[in-house]
Amino acid sequence: xxxxxxxxxxxxxxxxxxxxxxxxxxxxxxxxxxxxxxxxxxxxxxxxxxxxxxxxxxxxxxxxxxxxxxxxxxxxxxxxxxxxxxxxxxxxxxxxxxxxxxxxxxxxxxxxxxxxxxxxxxxxxxxxxxxxxxxxxxxxxxxxxxxxxxxxxxxxxxx
Amino acid sequence: xxxxxxxxxxxxxxxxxxxxxxxxxxxxxxxxxxxxxxxxxxxxxxxxxxxxxxxxxxxxxxxxxxxxxxxxxxxxxxxxxxxxxxxxxxxxxxxxxxxxxxxxxxxxxxxxxxxxxxxxxxxxxxxxxxxxxxxxxxxxxxxxxxxxxxxxxxxxxxx
DNA sequence: CACATTAACTGCGTCACGCAGCAGACTATA
DNA sequence: TATAGTCTGCTGCGTGACGCAGTTAATGTG
Numbered sequence: 001x002x003x004x005x006x007x008x009x010x011x012x013x014x015x016x017x018x019x020x021x022x023x024x025x026x027x028x029x030x031x032x033x034x035x036x037x038x039x040x041x042x043x044x045x046x047x048x049x050x051x052x053x054x055x056x057x058x059x060x061x062x063x064x065x066x067x068x069x070x071x072x073x074x075x076x077x078x079x080x081x082x083x084x085x086x087x088x089x090x091x092x093x094x095x096x097x098x099x100x101x102x103x104x105x106x107x108x109x110x111x112x113x114x115x116x117x118x119x120x121x122x123x124x125x126x127x128x129x130x131x132x133x134x135x136x137x138x139x140x141x142x143x144x145x146x147x148x149x150x151x152x153x154x155x156x157x158x159x
Numbered sequence: 160x161x162x163x164x165x166x167x168x169x170x171x172x173x174x175x176x177x178x179x180x181x182x183x184x185x186x187x188x189x190x191x192x193x194x195x196x197x198x199x200x201x202x203x204x205x206x207x208x209x210x211x212x213x214x215x216x217x218x219x220x221x222x223x224x225x226x227x228x229x230x231x232x233x234x235x236x237x238x239x240x241x242x243x244x245x246x247x248x249x250x251x252x253x254x255x256x257x258x259x260x261x262x263x264x265x266x267x268x269x270x271x272x273x274x275x276x277x278x279x280x281x282x283x284x285x286x287x288x289x290x291x292x293x294x295x296x297x298x299x300x301x302x303x304x305x306x307x308x309x310x311x312x313x314x315x316x317x318x
Numbered sequence: 319c320a321c322a323t324t325a326a327c328t329g330c331g332t333c334a335c336g337c338a339g340c341a342g343a344c345t346a347t348a
Numbered sequence: 349t350a351t352a353g354t355c356t357g358c359t360g361c362g363t364g365a366c367g368c369a370g371t372t373a374a375t376g377t378g
């Protein structure tokens with residue numbers, strides 16, 4: 001039997017997204033090596049700079065999937081490297097606010113900008129409608145992934 | 160000044176793709192925990208099952224970014240868990256072919272299928288043209304990431 | 319005022335990883 | 349054919365990121 005066009009498109013997207021995600025993991029690792037950091041650290045910096053305000057250690061732990069203990073160590077490394085700064089929270093004195101150091105993070109951004117030209121060219125080839133389609137799909141996929149992750153975490157292991 | 164629609168779309172896509180990729184990393188980790196494996200192991204299985212034929216240890220090393228030594232250990236773990244099988248290559252007796260064990264990998268796929276219903280629903284909302292746009296973008300982004308990764312690896316570190 | 323809950327931190331053990339070195343198998347040049 | 353060079357996969361070894369469990373301090377609740 002011949003597959004429908006739609007079925008073929010599903011298969012293609014499934015394969016391409018896997019390769020796309022695998023490529024990202026590799027790129028993230030290469031970027032981390034280049035900066036002398038770990039993949040987790042780069043991930044954390046990416047999240048920190050994506051948020052408007054500073055994050056607490058607990059929030060970083062949740063967003064990276066680490067325990068609070070490991071998140072403390074993660075912030076230790078970033079602080080030692082001068083990438084972030086700790087500030088005690090005045091509202092809740094148990095909390096510690098972690099904010100990126102603009103000057104230092106700019107060095108990371110510099111590497112990004114260096115590569116950004118090629119991305120710009122890639123995006124320029126898209127129509128505005130196409131950009132919206134892609135963005136919307138990623139937002140939906142993000143929400144779904146997030147929900148499924150929590151679903152998996154709440155479930156008992158099959159072992 | 161007010162930003163152009165295009166500039167806004169670029170920013171949106173930049174932010175959404177970061178969140179999308181971060182969500183994938185988290186999901187992958189949660190899936191690995193659920194199966195009692197490591198994130199790298201799941202990544203490797205995903206790549207193995209995506210390829211039509213078996214891969215050599217060297218190929219796995221390249222596709223995951225590990226050294227050949229670590230790749231050997233990775234295959235050791237997967238083999239011990241019964242997920243893959245080693246077969247000596249008849250053409251080149253230095254090589255070892257690594258193939259997924261269908262029976263065992265099916266258990267991983269079962270978890271995927273369980274979650275796949277929601278993905279199906281998400282994709283069903285897309286038109287076929289939209290699916291093509293997304294797939295094409297991911298393929299282009301994959302190629303670009305791959306090129307940039309190699310570019311980063313060839314460059315000396317700023318430290 | 320007890321009591322539970324939460325945030326961040328700290329010792330400790332585990333184990334994935336890179337590094338460096340190894341043997342065996344292929345390849346090229348003479 | 350000989351022999352040097354290259355490639356593949358494997359193995360000791362040390363490092364360090366991580367989870368776990370317990371601690372301290374601050375907040376919330378009866």
